[in-house]
Amino acid sequence: MKYTLKPNGELSAQIALAIQDAIVAGTLLVDERLPSESELGERFGVSRSTVREALKRLAAKNLIRTQRGASGGAFINRISFxxxxxxxxxxxxxxxxxxxxxxxxxxxxxxxxxxxxxxxxxxxxxxxxxxxxxxxxxxxxxxxxxxxxxxxxxxxxxxxxxxxxxxxxxxxxxxxxxxxxxxxxxxxxxxxxxxxxxxxxxxxxxxxxxxxxxxxxxxxxxxxxxxxxxxxxxxxxxxxxxxxxxxxxx
Amino acid sequence: MKYTLKPNGELSAQIALAIQDAIVAGTLLVDERLPSESELGERFGVSRSTVREALKRLAAKNLIRTQRGASGGAFINRISFxxxxxxxxxxxxxxxxxxxxxxxxxxxxxxxxxxxxxxxxxxxxxxxxxxxxxxxxxxxxxxxxxxxxxxxxxxxxxxxxxxxxxxxxxxxxxxxxxxxxxxxxxxxxxxxxxxxxxxxxxxxxxxxxxxxxxxxxxxxxxxxxxxxxxxxxxxxxxxxxxxxxxxxxx
DNA sequence: ACATTCCAATTGTCAGACATTTAAAACATT
DNA sequence: AATGTTTTAAATGTCTGACAATTGGAATGT
Incomplete structure (x- = not known):
């Protein structure tokens, strides 16, 4: 689902956009958990730091929230008014x-x-x-x-x-x-x-x-x-x- | 100017907020250049990666743009409609x-x-x-x-x-x-x-x-x-x- | 004067390590 | 068996150091 990146500028921006598109399209549902940072790195073929920068971009827009610890991760946020x-x-x-x-x-x-x-x-x-x-x-x-x-x-x-x-x-x-x-x-x-x-x-x-x-x-x-x-x-x-x-x- | 962080959650979020506040308050003007990532890291007492995550948060909100190369850096964006x-x-x-x-x-x-x-x-x-x-x-x-x-x-x-x-x-x-x-x-x-x-x-x-x-x-x-x-x-x-x-x- | 080369600064990316947090599993106690 | 404690594993948060890519300007040569 999130493998095709539009080659355009920084990788972290492309990855953030790919995930955002999936959220807007409804492919990723509210409260769904994204794969772990390491796994996303593997899937996109980038390092963990790059994935993290992408996730921070999404977090800045309130699109995801992150939780630490076991069974933690990044979750799609329900944006409230x-x-x-x-x-x-x-x-x-x-x-x-x-x-x-x-x-x-x-x-x-x-x-x-x-x-x-x-x-x-x-x-x-x-x-x-x-x-x-x-x-x-x-x-x-x-x-x-x-x-x-x-x-x-x-x-x-x-x-x-x-x-x-x-x-x-x-x-x-x-x-x-x-x-x-x-x-x-x-x-x-x-x-x-x-x-x-x-x-x-x-x-x-x-x-x-x-x-x-x-x-x-x-x-x-x-x-x-x-x-x-x-x-x-x-x-x-x-x-x-x-x-x-x-x-x-x- | 950007030394006092409100202790609240992740460092990168605090730093992003501090810079955002400076932008909103008019302390940082349009097209002004932020210090380099390394220098920001020294000033805030964090590593470069943390600074980068903060900057990516701001970039996601269109508050800054970044440019590579000599005399590159992060610049305050004039947000257009x-x-x-x-x-x-x-x-x-x-x-x-x-x-x-x-x-x-x-x-x-x-x-x-x-x-x-x-x-x-x-x-x-x-x-x-x-x-x-x-x-x-x-x-x-x-x-x-x-x-x-x-x-x-x-x-x-x-x-x-x-x-x-x-x-x-x-x-x-x-x-x-x-x-x-x-x-x-x-x-x-x-x-x-x-x-x-x-x-x-x-x-x-x-x-x-x-x-x-x-x-x-x-x-x-x-x-x-x-x-x-x-x-x-x-x-x-x-x-x-x-x-x-x-x-x-x- | 102009073109070319080189250099230094800066961001972008990567790899690996350790710290911190957290839930669940394993264990011990009553 | 129920409950409290410890351990463990998974995940994010942070740090360090390295290298690649880009870019403007300085140095150099013509």
């Missing part, structure tokens, strides 16, 4: 920071994604998700909250909204859009007035969800998106001004 | 197949995601994306097309729609929702009548997008979603019936 989240969020965050994506683009993606959840959330929102949203709103009202904490709470609020849609697949796809925005949001300093306005929108959304009013929730979300864009504009203007004065001194 | 897509799609596909997600849930996520793109696509859809959509519609009309090819074209159509929203971040988040559905869609056999109906919805969507009519596009998409759900129901009923008769024979 919980396992996949961190990886997904890390990648999204790096995509944003490394490709100088504009704040507007990221923001637009975030609110478009959330908008998709609103009808579902309004329809099925459970008490616990609603409670989570209310709790974050309460936290956001606390004075003396750092910008970072405020943003973190903001993320948590929106994540609760997405979870409220009651669709694990949708949540998985969208949470990274929200989480990966946090570094960008953290750059903005929120005045007391900004926070009050944002909290008001959050309350509106929560209220609308509670009364299963999707239309109103969408409107509130749109208003929040709009307001966030305004804040981003202000921030950019401020930064530009700073840059100008720095230039003047220079 | 193109690089991130396949990884993301693979993970999504495995999540669906390994967690017995229902067709309904996956479908719901898919159409919710697409719905989020409609307003943006209607607003800014470019001729090339529209042409891509039309081309797929044309392909879908060909007789003698296998179910797999029809589904592939369906995926391509919807992907063009998402791309038409003109937001790379949004596209990245949502394409996997669409692509990972393909294995599930492939299980359904489409009759000639089914295809005609689906193609009609596709045409409706394309027309609406072309005339910047978001409301109509959303309606057409909703109708398509509804129809797909019906087909899935039929499929499930048919399979159930087969199972019953198999039981009777048994």
């Amino acid at each position: 919980e396992d996949a989240y961190p990886q997904q969020i890390t990648t999204s965050t790096l995509l944003l920071s490394m490709n100088d994506v504009s704040f507007e683009t990221a923001c637009e993606a975030r609110y478009a994604a959330e908008r998709a959840c609103i009808p579902l959330a309004a329809q099925r929102c459970q008490p616990d998700h609603l409670a989570a949203m209310r709790a974050e709103i309460h936290r956001q009202k606390q004075s003396g909250l750092s910008d970072e904490s405020f943003c973190a709470s903001d993320v948590a609020f929106h994540r609760a909204l997405v979870d409220g849609a009651g669709n694990a697949v949708l949540a998985y796809q969208l949470v990274s859009a929200i989480e990966s925005m946090q570094p960008l949001m953290n750059m903005i300093t929120f005045s007391e007035r900004d926070r009050t306005t944002i909290i008001q929108f959050h309350s509106d959304i929560a209220d609308a969800i509670e009364t299963h009013d999707a239309t109103r929730a969408e409107a509130a979300l749109a208003a929040l998106a709009n307001y966030t864009a305004t804040l981003a504009d202000q921030f950019r203007a401020k930064r530009e001004k700073l840059r100008q004065s720095a230039k003047a001194v220079d | 193109e690089d991130a897509y396949p990884q993301q799609i693979t993970t999504s596909t495995l999540l669906l197949s390994m967690n017995d997600v229902s067709f309904e849930t996956a479908c719901e996520a898919r159409y919710a995601a697409e719905r989020a793109c409609i307003p943006l696509a209607a607003q800014r859809c470019q001729p090339d994306h529209l042409a891509a959509m039309r081309a797929e519609i044309h392909r879908q009309k060909q007789s003698g097309l296998s179910d797999e090819s029809f589904c592939a074209s369906d995926v391509a159509f919807h992907r063009a729609l998402v791309d038409g929203a003109g937001n790379a971040v949004l596209a990245y988040q949502l394409v996997s929702a669409i692509e990972s559905m393909q294995p599930l869609m492939n299980m359904i056999t489409f009759s000639e009548r089914d295809r005609t109906t689906i193609i009609q919805f596709h045409s409706d969507i394309a027309d609406a997008i072309e005339t910047h009519d978001a409301t109509r596009a959303e309606a057409a998409l909703a109708a398509l979603a509804n129809y797909t759900a019906t087909l899935a129901d039929q499929f499930r009923a048919k399979r159930e019936k087969l199972r019953q008769s198999a039981k009777a024979v048994d």
Whole structure:
């Protein structure tokens, strides 16, 4: 099954790909045990170190787990949503920071994604998700909250909204859009007035969800998106001004 | 910088995590060169093999690339959307197949995601994306097309729609929702009548997008979603019936 | 100035050893 | 017979040292 390697670059990469393909194709099933490292080495005609590098590649992607000792070995992992989240969020965050994506683009993606959840959330929102949203709103009202904490709470609020849609697949796809925005949001300093306005929108959304009013929730979300864009504009203007004065001194 | 390891499991995993953290934190910049494997080994107090396993973990996640030869080494990768897509799609596909997600849930996520793109696509859809959509519609009309090819074209159509929203971040988040559905869609056999109906919805969507009519596009998409759900129901009923008769024979 | 050769650095691969972990088998005790 | 202890074997984790392959730059020759 795993004998044909596509000649392409390093052996460890080829072997990792061959095994990955077998997993995706369903040839290797969840919790199935791979042959031992030595045996894989024999089958592929490579040394144990090369096999190990291949297995580490797969482990990095959560495709396998390894166990030591007798009856240990490498086992095909059942990838859970919980396992996949961190990886997904890390990648999204790096995509944003490394490709100088504009704040507007990221923001637009975030609110478009959330908008998709609103009808579902309004329809099925459970008490616990609603409670989570209310709790974050309460936290956001606390004075003396750092910008970072405020943003973190903001993320948590929106994540609760997405979870409220009651669709694990949708949540998985969208949470990274929200989480990966946090570094960008953290750059903005929120005045007391900004926070009050944002909290008001959050309350509106929560209220609308509670009364299963999707239309109103969408409107509130749109208003929040709009307001966030305004804040981003202000921030950019401020930064530009700073840059100008720095230039003047220079 | 990379000296403090969180004691947790294998050394190669700890080292990989330490470097990953440095990348995410921005301590290591794009295209920056890591120390050589031997030097990293000295710094972390481990052997070269262990360092290599750590680097392979990072390479599997596209975080670094390696180059041989003088002035070679491991370099921090600028993760592009193109690089991130396949990884993301693979993970999504495995999540669906390994967690017995229902067709309904996956479908719901898919159409919710697409719905989020409609307003943006209607607003800014470019001729090339529209042409891509039309081309797929044309392909879908060909007789003698296998179910797999029809589904592939369906995926391509919807992907063009998402791309038409003109937001790379949004596209990245949502394409996997669409692509990972393909294995599930492939299980359904489409009759000639089914295809005609689906193609009609596709045409409706394309027309609406072309005339910047978001409301109509959303309606057409909703109708398509509804129809797909019906087909899935039929499929499930048919399979159930087969199972019953198999039981009777048994 | 340009082409060629050589060299040194670096990753890729291999082989073999030992350390560590773990479950199961073998053994001893009650 | 049941239970607790020791031994053992298998497997991964790590280390060491070696060599192959690649590659950019330095040295050399024309």
